Amino acid sequence: MNIAKVIVDVPASSINQTFDYYIPDKFIDILEPGMRVIVPFGPRKIMGFVVGFVSESTFDKLKEIVDVLDITPVLTKELLELGKWVANETLSLSIIALQAMLPQVLKSTYKKELVKKTDLDLPVELEYLFAGRDIVPFEAFEQSNISYNKLQKVIQAGDVTIDYLVKSKITKKQITMVKPAKDSHLLEEALVDLSKAAKKQKQLVDFFIQKEEPIEQKRLLTILQTTTSTLKTLEEKGLIETYKQEVFRNPYNDDRFERTYPLELTDEQRGALNPIKESIEKEKHEVFLLHGVTGSGKTEVYLQAIQEVINKGKEAIVLVPEISLTPMMVRRFKGRFGSNVAVMHSALSAGEKYDEWRRIHQKEVKVVVGARSAVFAPFENLGIIIIDEEHETTYKQEDQPKYHARDVAIHRAENYNCPVILGSATPTLESYARATKNVYTLATLSKRTNDMPMPHVEIVDMRNELHVGNRTMFSRKLVEGMKERLKKNEQIVLLLNRRGYSTFVMCRDCGHVNECPHCDIALTYHKNSNRLKCHYCSYEENVPVNCPECSSDLIRYFGTGTQKVEEALTEIIPEATVIRMDVDTTRKKGSHEKILKQFAEKKADILLGTQMIAKGLDFGNVTLVGVLTADSMLHLPDFRSSEKTFQLLTQVSGRAGRHKLTGEVIVQTYTPEHYSIQLASVYNFSDFYKTEMAMRRKFRYPPYYFLALITISHENKVKVIQTSQKIVGLLMNKISQTTVVLGPTPSPIPRIKDRYRYQCMIKYRNEPQLRMYLNKIKEQFADEMRKENLLISIDMQPYHLM
Numbered sequence: 001m002n003i004a005k006v007i008v009d010v011p012a013s014s015i016n017q018t019f020d021y022y023i024p025d026k027f028i029d030i031l032e033p034g035m036r037v038i039v040p041f042g043p044r045k046i047m048g049f050v051v052g053f054v055s056e057s058t059f060d061k062l063k064e065i066v067d068v069l070d071i072t073p074v075l076t077k078e079l080l081e082l083g084k085w086v087a088n089e090t091l092s093l094s095i096i097a098l099q100a101m102l103p104q105v106l107k108s109t110y111k112k113e114l115v116k117k118t119d120l121d122l123p124v125e126l127e128y129l130f131a132g133r134d135i136v137p138f139e140a141f142e143q144s145n146i147s148y149n150k151l152q153k154v155i156q157a158g159d160v161t162i163d164y165l166v167k168s169k170i171t172k173k174q175i176t177m178v179k180p181a182k183d184s185h186l187l188e189e190a191l192v193d194l195s196k197a198a199k200k201q202k203q204l205v206d207f208f209i210q211k212e213e214p215i216e217q218k219r220l221l222t223i224l225q226t227t228t229s230t231l232k233t234l235e236e237k238g239l240i241e242t243y244k245q246e247v248f249r250n251p252y253n254d255d256r257f258e259r260t261y262p263l264e265l266t267d268e269q270r271g272a273l274n275p276i277k278e279s280i281e282k283e284k285h286e287v288f289l290l291h292g293v294t295g296s297g298k299t300e301v302y303l304q305a306i307q308e309v310i311n312k313g314k315e316a317i318v319l320v321p322e323i324s325l326t327p328m329m330v331r332r333f334k335g336r337f338g339s340n341v342a343v344m345h346s347a348l349s350a351g352e353k354y355d356e357w358r359r360i361h362q363k364e365v366k367v368v369v370g371a372r373s374a375v376f377a378p379f380e381n382l383g384i385i386i387i388d389e390e391h392e393t394t395y396k397q398e399d400q401p402k403y404h405a406r407d408v409a410i411h412r413a414e415n416y417n418c419p420v421i422l423g424s425a426t427p428t429l430e431s432y433a434r435a436t437k438n439v440y441t442l443a444t445l446s447k448r449t450n451d452m453p454m455p456h457v458e459i460v461d462m463r464n465e466l467h468v469g470n471r472t473m474f475s476r477k478l479v480e481g482m483k484e485r486l487k488k489n490e491q492i493v494l495l496l497n498r499r500g501y502s503t504f505v506m507c508r509d510c511g512h513v514n515e516c517p518h519c520d521i522a523l524t525y526h527k528n529s530n531r532l533k534c535h536y537c538s539y540e541e542n543v544p545v546n547c548p549e550c551s552s553d554l555i556r557y558f559g560t561g562t563q564k565v566e567e568a569l570t571e572i573i574p575e576a577t578v579i580r581m582d583v584d585t586t587r588k589k590g591s592h593e594k595i596l597k598q599f600a601e602k603k604a605d606i607l608l609g610t611q612m613i614a615k616g617l618d619f620g621n622v623t624l625v626g627v628l629t630a631d632s633m634l635h636l637p638d639f640r641s642s643e644k645t646f647q648l649l650t651q652v653s654g655r656a657g658r659h660k661l662t663g664e665v666i667v668q669t670y671t672p673e674h675y676s677i678q679l680a681s682v683y684n685f686s687d688f689y690k691t692e693m694a695m696r697r698k699f700r701y702p703p704y705y706f707l708a709l710i711t712i713s714h715e716n717k718v719k720v721i722q723t724s725q726k727i728v729g730l731l732m733n734k735i736s737q738t739t740v741v742l743g744p745t746p747s748p749i750p751r752i753k754d755r756y757r758y759q760c761m762i763k764y765r766n767e768p769q770l771r772m773y774l775n776k777i778k779e780q781f782a783d784e785m786r787k788e789n790l791l792i793s794i795d796m797q798p799y800h801l802m
């Protein structure tokens, strides 16, 4: 079989199209599916993935593969299959699905070098190539006449690795090390000679008398509480030596984590874990929905399930939302499983990400903890996949391929006959509905592990504040509560629920919000035309001068930010120190952790932030949580807005009173009667579920209906409208009667970067051919898309409806 089937990096009309290439002799022994190759395509040379081999091609005049980029496959057979599946599910190109599974470094052709990893001799030609060096450029190998086969063998044996040179400052990380320059008895002599006043110097010399091994300079300085000048002096005296050492970019220093051991489980935890263990034991695929209130010990259940998996020699993937991937979170996993854990975090540099990926690829770790894309970790013996905070919308990727990590996880777990755990205090309606139908197995943790009650939630009606003349954004109750905590030296978390600001119009007297008569969704205020519009259908109306409900003229649209709140806060409570955490203050790498650390060390009284503070924080000293505007999200043009509000309030309330001190939550709102706020305040998930399900059924939304969102964009508005209408026309011919097509209508953001955007939403229950229809439609417009820059984007599971 001397012909390779290759998926190349070009926008082909058919998503799974492959191209055939001859394999030159020198590659024939080493080429495997899952390797990346360089192939000629028209006048260019481009990258592609080998997906299979054939001995005959239906095409004549095949070209040859130019180069092979990998000596071992970067994608396993399973991942190649998965890529095909993802491409199909999300209607995206296979090449894009395959690339989504790899770290950035492997997405383009970087310079490579060969690194010798063994002290023993390699086969003689390779020894000759290295010629005493540890590193040689890959080109040196290509110019030699050593066979790829030979190289592949030493790579497989782990004696040689291929490193990619990433052009980034952080790639080659060096640390400064310190070691004693003399034997310990000579150091002891020197110690006597040091003057009495040189206390720090003495300590340092003494340190190395006790412990001769080299130590990282940074750590040494912290241990001894001294500075580099001490080191310098001793170095000049010839007692110690410092030197640079290149490190494997393990971003988390493993021995920094204190070892933890399995806790004695509570009855509820045991009840949840047992069936999971059974599924691991019997190698039976099953999806568990672990519904546990905040602080109920879900993580301990994960940890013990993973231990079970490791005991069986298998591997585990743990997904957590990006913003929960804090050092605190990492510590919990590294504390239990040590260096067996790789962490995949978007804040890592490209080089660090590649290193972590490679540790997985080379089977050096058993567990990966990471954000969304870690679901593609190249394990080959998966024993479990865990998705923490399964309700988080960040598990859905908004770029192509628009996959949902939950679907990918379940698909992979089916392949490996292993369980999936979806954990949350506020599961999505979709997941909970599946659990009630026994598609998923439900496990419930209803109590906190410390047996403390959930913090009491008080709802403050902000309309009353206005009526008594309080025009600030803080209710009297909240101010009083904050002052009380300050006196007791306890801490406060304030959430500004900012998403959705200045987009909706609300009566400040009665809280009335204008909604679309056809969609039960808040109308969006369009500043330019000064009109209210519905983003689901084409309905619009003028902004009312008086409230249609109470005739008040206090109609306002909203606009405020954390900075403004901070200013107002210092005016009202000048004695409080405030740390702000939002996109502005967390832009820099590591700043997120720094802020949390400062707060943990009680360097501030109040942590003020956006959504990102609602997750995973665990501070014993926080006894008050304030939510400034609980309803701002409620009126977003999004059918999930009630659900998101319920989730956010529940999560943020869970931050208070997690340890010995009792917690309290104050929720400020203009719509205190709304069921999502009422039910969140009493932690009543099941009633919320029932109420919200009834709404979804009535308005034909998930989980009763599936959605697909088509967005069409082009610089010419007429073209967008015409294309959109054509698409709807084509669809109407195919779909069944129970399917609803809304639109075409302008997208909520009708123009981005000078491109007009229209959309149509398909709501369907049973439409098995829909993907095929949509693909066909896309193909019909393929020419226009290529030549005229028309964009048709299809999202088979839309979360982001803008």
Ligand SMILES: Nc1ncnc2c1ncn2[C@@H]1O[C@H](COP(=O)(O)OP(=O)(O)OP(=O)(O)O)[C@@H](O)[C@H]1O
Pocket: 263, 264, 265, 266, 269, 292, 293, 294, 295, 296, 297, 298, 299, 300, 425, 449, 450, 616, 654
């Ligand atoms: N069996 C147990 N015995 C004693 N303490 C426990 C037990 N299980 C968990 N804990 C402790 O309870 C606390 C809360 O647990 P954990 O953070 O895992 O809860 P969670 O359900 O993940 O909460 P959240 O949803 O808020 O993140 C932790 O400090 C944890 O160490």
Ligand SMILES: [Zn+2]
Pocket: 507, 508, 509, 510, 511, 512, 547, 548, 549, 550, 551, 552
């Ligand atoms: Zn009103």
Ligand SMILES: [Zn+2]
Pocket: 516, 517, 518, 519, 520, 534, 535, 536, 537, 538, 539
């Ligand atoms: Zn509408």
